[in-house]
Amino acid sequence: MGFLIRILVSALAAMLTAYLLKPAVKVDDFITALILALVLAILNALVRPLLVILTFPVTILTLGLFLFVINALIILLAAKLVPGFKVDGFWWALLFSIIMTIINSILINIAGGNQD
Known part of the structure; x- marks a missing residue:
């Protein structure tokens, strides 16, 4: 049940973020946001650890700031995989x-998701 709530909250966070960055980021509808949240969860579980391991020396050299680059690459990959999601x-x-x-962390705290 916790996974489903996190996916729903992530979809809502994606919709809100796309609304804030409207001209450059586009999410067609809530179904697209749900698919995006699911794809991001899968990419963060499978691809992100591999990228973190491969770029470990650069991450150490930049004091962890390279992790932001990895996050952006995951978003760009998700934009290629999810129809209806566009990043400029x-x-x-x-x-x-x-x-x-x-936004996701604020919404998770509001939903009571950190009561593990």
Whole structure:
């Protein structure tokens, strides 16, 4: 049940973030946002750990700031995979990632998701 709530909250966060970054980021509807949230969950579970391991020296050298680049790359990959989700470039993907993370954490706290 917790996974479904997190996916719904992530979809809502994606919709809100796309609304805030309207000219550069586009999410067609809530179904697209749900698919996006599911794809992001899968990419974060499968691809992100591999990228973190492969870029570990760069991450150490940049004191962890390279993880923002990995997040933006995951967003760009999701934009390629999910029809109806569009991001205009790397910097917009980076901004989308940061804002969506903030909104997602606020919504998870409101929904009571951190009571594990």
